[in-house]
Amino acid sequence: MSTSEAAFAGPGILLVLDGWGHAPAADDNALALAHTPVLDDLVTRFPSTLADASGEAVGLIAGTVGNSEIGHMVIGAGRPLPYDSLLVQQAIDDGTLRTHPLLSTVLTKTAATGRALHLIGLCSDGQIHAHVDHLGDLLAAAAAHQVSRVFIHAITDGRDVADGSSTVYLERVAALAQRAGTGQIATVIGRGYAMDKAGNLDLTEQAVALVADGQGAAVSSVQQAVAASERGDEWMPASVLTSAGQAAIADGDAVVWFNFRSDRIQQFADALIEHLAASGRSADMLSLAQYDTRAAIPALVERADASGGLADELSAAGLRSVRIAEAEKFEHVTYYVNGRDATVRSVEEHVRITGEGKPDYIARPQMNLDRVTAAVVEAIGRTDVDLVIANLANIDVVGHTGHLPATVTACEATDAAVGQILEAARDSGRWLLAVGDHGNAETMTKQASDGTARAYGGHTTHPVPLVIVPAGTATPAPVLPKSVTLADVAPTVLHLLGHKPGSAMTGRPLL
Numbered sequence: 294m295s296t297s298e299a300a301f302a303g304p305g306i307l308l309v310l311d312g313w314g315h316a317p318a319a320d321d322n323a324l325a326l327a328h329t330p331v332l333d334d335l336v337t338r339f340p341s342t343l344a345d346a347s348g349e350a351v352g353l354i355a356g357t358v359g360n361s362e363i364g365h366m367v368i369g370a371g372r373p374l375p376y377d378s379l380l381v382q383q384a385i386d387d388g389t390l391r392t393h394p395l396l397s398t399v400l401t402k403t404a405a406t407g408r409a410l411h412l413i414g415l416c417s418d419g420q421i422h423a424h425v426d427h428l429g430d431l432l433a434a435a436a437a438h439q440v441s442r443v444f445i446h447a448i449t450d451g452r453d454v455a456d457g458s459s460t461v462y463l464e465r466v467a468a469l470a471q472r473a474g475t476g477q478i479a480t481v482i483g484r485g486y487a488m489d490k491a492g493n494l495d496l497t498e499q500a501v502a503l504v505a506d507g508q509g510a511a512v513s514s515v516q517q518a519v520a521a522s523e524r525g526d527e528w529m530p531a532s533v534l535t536s537a538g539q540a541a542i543a544d545g546d547a548v549v550w551f552n553f554r555s556d557r558i559q560q561f562a563d564a565l566i567e568h569l570a571a572s573g574r575s576a577d578m579l580s581l582a583q584y585d586t587r588a589a590i591p592a593l594v595e596r597a598d599a600s601g602g603l604a605d606e607l608s609a610a611g612l613r614s615v616r617i618a619e620a621e622k623f624e625h626v627t628y629y630v631n632g633r634d635a636t637v638r639s640v641e642e643h644v645r646i647t648g649e650g651k652p653d654y655i656a657r658p659q660m661n662l663d664r665v666t667a668a669v670v671e672a673i674g675r676t677d678v679d680l681v682i683a684n685l686a687n688i689d690v691v692g693h694t695g696h697l698p699a700t701v702t703a704c705e706a707t708d709a710a711v712g713q714i715l716e717a718a719r720d721s722g723r724w725l726l727a728v729g730d731h732g733n734a735e736t737m738t739k740q741a742s743d744g745t746a747r748a749y750g751g752h753t754t755h756p757v758p759l760v761i762v763p764a765g766t767a768t769p770a771p772v773l774p775k776s777v778t779l780a781d782v783a784p785t786v787l788h789l790l791g792h793k794p795g796s797a798m799t800g801r802p803l804l
C-alpha cells in the first residue's frame with residue numbers, strides 16, 4: 294500500500310457539522326464573519342469540495358431547502374431518498390391524496406354523522422415540516438364529501454420562514470378555505486408550544502387544551518391574534534377564533550394532521566390522543582405522512598424504503614461504530630442515519646449528551662459542545678472502534694435563533710472543537726470526513742415581501758463543504774470531484790474503511 298493509500302484507509306471519523314453551508318462572504322454570513330482558522334485551513338489544505346444537500350439531489354422537491362432529517366438519512370443511505378414532502382406533493386399532483394381510501398372512509402363517516410373535521414398543522418411554506426397548500430387538497434376532499442363543519446387549527450411558524458410572516462400564511466389559509474367552500478380557522482398557536490420536541494409537556498399541554506377543549510384567548514380575527522404575540526410567530530399565544538367551545542374536539546370527530554414531518558408534531562399528537570382518551574373521547578385520526586407516535590396513526594402517504602445504508606453495511610462487515618451528539622441532534626446520528634430505523638445493531642454504540650436545565654442558545658451558543666467533543670475524543674482513542682459518527686449541533690441550532698452574534702460564537706466554538714477532534718484523529722491515525730447536512734448559518738437574513746432584510750434562522754439551498762483529512766501524509770493530495778451530493782458520503786466512508794459501497798447505494802466513493 295502506498296503512503297497515499299494508507300493515509301486514506303483504516304479507522305476513521307464521520308463528522309457532521311450541522312447547518313454548515315457555503316455561501317460567499319457577506320455581512321449576514323455568520324460562518325464568514327466568525328474567526329474559524331481550523332475550518333478555513335481544512336477546506337484549503339485538504340481534499341475538499343462542495344456537496345449538494347438540497348432539492349432533487351437528496352430527494353426533496355426541486356429548489357427546496359435541505360433539512361436535518363433528509364440530510365442525515367441521505368448521508369446514511371448513500372442514495373437520494375424520496376422525502377415525505379416530495380411523496381405528499383406527488384400524491385397531490387396525481388390526485389391520489391384527495392381520493393385516498395382512508396381519507397374517503399373518514400370523511401364519509403364524518404359527513405354522515407354530522408361530526409366535525411379538525412385539520413391541525415403548521416401554516417407556512419417552509420417545506421421542512423409542512424406546506425400550507427397541502428391544506429387545499431384536504432379541504433377540497435372535505436368539500437367533496439360534504440363535511441359541513443371543518444375547523445382548522447393553525448400553527449404559526451417564524452422559524453422555517455421569516456418571523457413576522459404569519460399573517461400572510463393565515464390569510465392564505467382563509468383563501469384556501471374560501472376556494473374549497475369549506476373550513477374556517479378555529480384556533481391559532483405558535484410552533485414553540487405545538488411543536489416542542491424536547492419533552493416540555495407544559496408547552497404541549499397549551500396546544501392540547503386549545504385544540505381539544507377550546508381553551509385560549511378569545512380573538513375576533515387572525516390579525517388580532519398575531520398582534521397579541523410579544524415573542525413573534527413561533528411563540529404566538531393560544532388563541533380561539535370561534536365562539537366558546539364550538540371548535541373543541543367532540544367524541545367521534547375526525548382529526549387530520551397535515552405536517553408531513555413527524556419529529557416536532559409527534560409529542561403534540563401523542564398528548565392529544567392521550568388527553569382525548571382520558572376524557573372519554575375518541576377521534577378518527579389520520580396523518581398526512583407517517584408519524585413516530587406511541588399510538589399508530591394511519592398515514593395517507595407511506596415512507597420510502599431507506600434500508601441497505603451505512604448501518605446495514607457496517608453491521609454486515611462487523612465494523613463497530615460509536616454515534617455521538619447532544620440531545621438536539623441525537624436521533625440524527627442514530628435513527629436518521631440508520632434510515633429511520635430504531636434497531637440498535639450489535640456493532641453500534643449510542644452516546645447522547647445532555648445538559649442541565651433548559652438550553653438558552655443565545656446566552657450559551659457553546660451548548661454542550663465541550664462534552665460532545667470530549668466524548669468524540671474518547672471514542673477516537675478506542676482501538677475497538679472502526680468509525681466514530683458525530684454531529685456538532687451548534688452552527689444549526691444557534692443559527693435557528695436568527696441571532697447573528699450568537700451564531701458567530703457558535704461557529705467559533707465549533708471551529709475550536711474541530712481543532713481538538715483533528716488533533717485526536719492525528720494522534721490515533723484516523724482519517725476524518727467532515728460534511729454539512731444542509732446550509733443555515735451562512736445566510737442569516739431573508740428579504741421580506743416589503744423588500745427589507747429580516748433576521749432569518751432557517752435553512753438554505755446552498756451546498757455544504759465536504760472535506761477529507763487523511764490519517765497521515767498523502768502526497769500528492771487527491772482532488773475530489775466537483776459534482777458531489779450527500780449520497781456520496783456513505784460510499785466514501787465505506788471505501789475509506791476498506792469496503793465497497795452497499796448494493797442499494799447509488800452514490801460513489803469520492804477517492
Ligand SMILES: O=C(O)[C@H](O)COP(=O)(O)O
Binds near residue numbers: 362422689
Ligand atoms: O425543526 C426545526 O428545528 C427546524 O424546523 C428544522 O431544523 P432541522 O431540520 O435542522 O431539525
Ligand SMILES: [Mn+2]
Binds near residue numbers: 312
Ligand atoms: Mn441539520
Ligand SMILES: [Mn+2]
Binds near residue numbers: 312689690693733752
Ligand atoms: Mn436546523
